[in-house]
Amino acid sequence: MTRTIKLAVLPGDGIGPEVIEQANRVLDAVLVGGDVELARTEFKLGAERFLETGETLPEEEQQAIAEHDAILFGAVGGVPGDARLKHANIERGLLLKLRFDFDHYANVRPCTLFPGVESTLRAPGEVDFVVVREGTEGPYVGNGGTLRAGTPHEVATEVSVNTAMGVERVVRYAFETAQSRPRKKLTWVHKTNVLVHAGAIWQRVVAAVSAEYPEIAVDYMHVDAATIFMVQDPARFDVIVTDNLFGDILTDLAGAIGGGIGLAASGNINPDGTFPSMFEPVHGSAPDIAGQQKADPTAAILSAALLLDHLDLGAEADRVREAVRADLAVRGDAARATAAVGDAIIAALPSR
Amino acid sequence: MTRTIKLAVLPGDGIGPEVIEQANRVLDAVLVGGDVELARTEFKLGAERFLETGETLPEEEQQAIAEHDAILFGAVGGVPGDARLKHANIERGLLLKLRFDFDHYANVRPCTLFPGVESTLRAPGEVDFVVVREGTEGPYVGNGGTLRAGTPHEVATEVSVNTAMGVERVVRYAFETAQSRPRKKLTWVHKTNVLVHAGAIWQRVVAAVSAEYPEIAVDYMHVDAATIFMVQDPARFDVIVTDNLFGDILTDLAGAIGGGIGLAASGNINPDGTFPSMFEPVHGSAPDIAGQQKADPTAAILSAALLLDHLDLGAEADRVREAVRADLAVRGDAARATAAVGDAIIAALPSR
Ligand SMILES: CC(C)[C@H](C(=O)O)[C@@H](O)C(=O)O
Ligand SMILES: CC(C)[C@H](C(=O)O)[C@@H](O)C(=O)O
Numbered sequence: 001m002t003r004t005i006k007l008a009v010l011p012g013d014g015i016g017p018e019v020i021e022q023a024n025r026v027l028d029a030v031l032v033g034g035d036v037e038l039a040r041t042e043f044k045l046g047a048e049r050f051l052e053t054g055e056t057l058p059e060e061e062q063q064a065i066a067e068h069d070a071i072l073f074g075a076v077g078g079v080p081g082d083a084r085l086k087h088a089n090i091e092r093g094l095l096l097k098l099r100f101d102f103d104h105y106a107n108v109r110p111c112t113l114f115p116g117v118e119s120t121l122r123a124p125g126e127v128d129f130v131v132v133r134e135g136t137e138g139p140y141v142g143n144g145g146t147l148r149a150g151t152p153h154e155v156a157t158e159v160s161v162n163t164a165m166g167v168e169r170v171v172r173y174a175f176e177t178a179q180s181r182p183r184k185k186l187t188w189v190h191k192t193n194v195l196v197h198a199g200a201i202w203q204r205v206v207a208a209v210s211a212e213y214p215e216i217a218v219d220y221m222h223v224d225a226a227t228i229f230m231v232q233d234p235a236r237f238d239v240i241v242t243d244n245l246f247g248d249i250l251t252d253l254a255g256a257i258g259g260g261i262g263l264a265a266s267g268n269i270n271p272d273g274t275f276p277s278m279f280e281p282v283h284g285s286a287p288d289i290a291g292q293q294k295a296d297p298t299a300a301i302l303s304a305a306l307l308l309d310h311l312d313l314g315a316e317a318d319r320v321r322e323a324v325r326a327d328l329a330v331r332g333d334a335a336r337a338t339a340a341v342g343d344a345i346i347a348a349l350p351s352r
Numbered sequence: 353m354t355r356t357i358k359l360a361v362l363p364g365d366g367i368g369p370e371v372i373e374q375a376n377r378v379l380d381a382v383l384v385g386g387d388v389e390l391a392r393t394e395f396k397l398g399a400e401r402f403l404e405t406g407e408t409l410p411e412e413e414q415q416a417i418a419e420h421d422a423i424l425f426g427a428v429g430g431v432p433g434d435a436r437l438k439h440a441n442i443e444r445g446l447l448l449k450l451r452f453d454f455d456h457y458a459n460v461r462p463c464t465l466f467p468g469v470e471s472t473l474r475a476p477g478e479v480d481f482v483v484v485r486e487g488t489e490g491p492y493v494g495n496g497g498t499l500r501a502g503t504p505h506e507v508a509t510e511v512s513v514n515t516a517m518g519v520e521r522v523v524r525y526a527f528e529t530a531q532s533r534p535r536k537k538l539t540w541v542h543k544t545n546v547l548v549h550a551g552a553i554w555q556r557v558v559a560a561v562s563a564e565y566p567e568i569a570v571d572y573m574h575v576d577a578a579t580i581f582m583v584q585d586p587a588r589f590d591v592i593v594t595d596n597l598f599g600d601i602l603t604d605l606a607g608a609i610g611g612g613i614g615l616a617a618s619g620n621i622n623p624d625g626t627f628p629s630m631f632e633p634v635h636g637s638a639p640d641i642a643g644q645q646k647a648d649p650t651a652a653i654l655s656a657a658l659l660l661d662h663l664d665l666g667a668e669a670d671r672v673r674e675a676v677r678a679d680l681a682v683r684g685d686a687a688r689a690t691a692a693v694g695d696a697i698i699a700a701l702p703s704r
Contacts, residue, residue: 091545120583122474139491144512144549149556154516156553160496164506191597193443197496201508204501224604231472231583231608245543249601252576256583 004037005311008068008276012046013090014285015295015338016074022297022342023072023304026323029346030308030316041068046285047078047090056093062101066275070307071098073280074300079287092142099135102275104268105166106173107135107244108306109251109282111234116329117259121231127258129237130181132174133247135268137166138198140244162198162243167205173271174241175213185217185238186210189226189246202243227253234258255282259328262296265303267310279307293337298324301345315352323348356389357663360420360628365398365442366637367647367690368426374649374694375424375656378675381698382660382668393420398637399430399442408445414453418627422659423450425632426652431639444494451487454627456620457518458525459487459596460658461603461634463586468681469611473583479610481589482533484526485599487620489518490550492596514550514595519557525623526593527565537569537590538562541578541598554595579605586610607634611680614648617655619662631659645689650676653697667704675700 009024011017027038043061050056065071076094078085099107113119113127143159171188178186188206192199203220210218221229223246229236230253242250255264264282281299289295302324308317326348327341336344361376363369379390395413402408417423428446430437451459465471465479495511523540530538540558544551555572562570573581575598581588582605594602607616616634633651641647654676660669678700679693688696 089545089548092548096546118474120474121472122470123472139510139512140546142546142548144547146549146552148516149552152516152520154553154556156514156549158491158512158514158547158550160491160510160512162508162510164500164504168504191600193441194448194492194494194597194600195496195510196441196444196494197498197508198510200498200501201506204506224600227579227601227605228608228613231605232612245546248543248546248576249579253579253583253605256580260584261580 002035002037004039005070006068007038007040008065008071009040009042010045010071010073011042012074012076012285013048013078014075014287014290016046016076016285018290018293018338019281019295019297019300020072020074022338023300025342026301026320026345027304029349030319034316034352036313045094046076047085047088050088050090051078051084056088056090057097065098066102068276070276070311071278072304072307073278075281075283075285077285077287096140098278099268102278103270103272104135104278105170106269106271107133107247107266108177108269109133109254109264109266111251111254111258111264113258114263114325114328116331117263118333119257119259121234121257124257125233125235127234129234129240129254130177131240131242131247131251131254132170132177133242133251134166134170134244137161137163138244160195160198162201164201164205167202168209171205171209171241174239175209175216178216178239179213181238183238184215187219187221187237187240189221189223189240189242189250191223191246192220193222198243223250226250230254231257251282261299263298263302265299265306267303267306269310277310279303279310293339294335295338297338297341298328298345301342319350319352322350354387354389356391357422358420359390359392360417360423361392361394362397362423362425363394364426364428364637365400365430366427366639366642368398368428368637370642370645370690371633371647371649371652372424372426374690375652377694378653378672378697379656381701382671386668386704388665397446398428399437399440402440402442403430403436408440408442409449414450417450418454420628422628422663423630424656424659425630427633427635427637429637429639448492450630451620454630455622455624456487456630457522458621458623459485459599459618460529460621461485461599461606461616461618463603463606463610463616465610466615466677466680468683469615470685471609471611473586473609476609477585477587479586481586481592481606482529483592483594483599483603483606484522484529485594485603486518486522486596489513489515490596512547512550514553516553516557519554520561523557523561523593526591527561527568530568530591531565533590535590536567539571539573539589539592541573541575541592541594541602543575543598544572545574550595575602578602582606583609603634613651615650615654617651617658619655619658621662629662631655631662645691646687647690649690649693650680650697653694671702671704674702
């Protein structure tokens with residue numbers, strides 16, 4: 001019997017469509033001859049759509065997306081400084097809205113330095129960790145405001161909101177992730193010495209949940225110190241759990257040391273399955289190189305592998321990762337066209 | 353005529369006293385034979401003092417410190433996990449209290465990769481930038497609270513407060529800093545696409561102030577992207593200005609790529625001169641290596657050079673930096689005792 005997976009595809013702006021095209025090709029190639037079939041719906045959303053219609057994420061479209069089993073997302077964002085986008089905020093209105101409304105509380109971002117890939121670090125060592133970033137609260141809630149805007153007496157606030165429910169579920173997810181990995185190590189990152197209110201709730205929750213996972217070795221690091229360890233000894237990390245903003249910062253840094261943001265994949269996971277989870281490369285829309293076949297689709301392809309994992313197609317996901325690994329091992333420094341990378345990865349797919 | 357400078361010395365905890373001892377020796381050596389005399393008062397503050405007396409920063413002592421021309425600060429903080437310090441928060445009660453009460457709004461942190469120093473980066477290029485970090489507001493204000501602590505319904509908030517006055521003065525300081533440097537480049541860093549309220553006030557202020565500095569090339573970077581550039585192309589930075597929390601994170605990262613946190617100096621500047629400015633290494637108290645003569649005093653010594661700059665002793669500051677540069681050029685990877693580094697830098701001081 002054929003299993004049909006409903007996939008919502010949101011290629012977005014800039015290099016988004018180019019890299020998603022390759023991710024889709026790889027998905028087709030890895031599923032061919034099996035009993036899984038993808039039924040895709042493409043949604044044209046992002047800065048370009050906004051410029052054409054003034055719409056960011058119409059309610060009916062959001063509802064239609066919600067009917068799918070998973071979402072494959074490219075990248076959104078127009079040309080920086082485009083005056084027509086001044087009041088758009090596609091990031092908040094589309095990307096973050098999906099993460100929040102679909103309750104993607106576990107934003108999972110693995111960082112692996114694949115053999116053959118040169119790191120920006122002189123001596124990176126074995127890099128293989130995963131960041132579990134909280135995705136639905138913290139400083140990202142948009143809470144806050146502005147008084148006397150544009151005057152010398154302006155005051156602007158930004159409120160980080162943290163709940164026991166919200167922190168606990170992502171911390172628990174991170175413990176489960178650590179449990180499934182051989183090293184069984186969890187590092188939680190915050191800035192408890194300064195952000196005393198938000199820090200204390202994280203501290204309490206981690207302590208409580210960790211009592212349920214005696215096999216997991218837990219340590220704590222201030223976010224500033226974590227950036228130092230990430231560039232001086234990334235091998236010490238196994239699983240990292242942290243809040244929405246610290247996770248944003250640390251995963252870009254992790255991407256950079258793990259061979260570049262062109263390889264960094266992510267999953268916005270709703271572990272409860274109430275809403276479709278969403279898989280996207282960590283990189284942005286890079287309008288400066290869009291349409292030139294210069295973008296590396298590997299991050300999108302590795303995101304598609306996370307999507308396969310999430311849909312219980314672990315064997316297929318592993319085949320994609322093996323193909324990526326094989327390609328990176330021979331690719332070296334050579335710049336290749338976006339489609340050529342897709343070709344090479346498809347050619348390297350191990351047979352099932 | 354002899355000029356007497358009143359210097360408050362706060363060695364603090366852990367390696368603080370060891371590195372400050374060397375900074376003091378270098379200060380004496382560079383000033384010897386000149387017409388400047390240091391009148392020092394030592395204040396024993398920090399975790400150790402707290403454990404002995406239960407005091408963090410008594411009001412009379414703070415007033416006494418305020419009577420000085422400048423502050424030389426080591427590092428504070430006890431052994432992590434020490435239960436007796438559970439309710440202390442020396443960082444907020446002492447270090448941040450001094451920064452806030454003495455209105456140290458420009459937290460200046462230069463990052464230079466000195467010749468002979470190995471960076472953690474494979475190909476760092478020319479690294480020579482300075483981060484101007486806001487020091488008196490943003491997410492550091494301690495504003496926020498906790499409801500239903502310890503229950504499943506706990507909510508904790510943390511409020512970033514940003515004022516036009518507060519943002520403008522530090523942004524202006526950064527423009528002045530850029531003006532004084534050959535490359536005349538200013539990069540402001542925030543997360544405007546997500547932290548829309550705090551981001552907008554920064555955006556407005558930077559735009560307004562930049563109109564007064566037409567010679568300065570200004571660009572903007574999201575904080576996550578800034579971490580990528582910092583490890584992939586740090587040479588692109590000249591002056592960075594950013595908020596208190598982003599500055600905390602970026603300057604630890606900058607320290608790491610600039611040859612390690614053992615070399616990272618900082619000045620907490622009150623440019624108005626209403627209160628004494630405070631100079632401190634970026635590193636912490638490192639209780640694990642305290643008392644073993646293992647700490648590198650170079651960061652403290654370079655902080656003393658910033659102190660000399662601030663007191664209009666630029667020639668003396670340059671002599672200290674030259675000596676540090678000379679020492680680093682020959683030092684190589686060899687680990688040396690804290691005092692031996694002080695000796696070497698004193699021996700390398702160019703004559704006036
Ligand atoms: C585009 C932006 C809103 C987003 C974020 O801050 O989460 C991005 O940086 C990311 O990491 O996915
Ligand atoms: C100790 C801590 C409060 C401090 C800060 O966060 O500012 C430190 O990390 C620094 O950068 O000086």
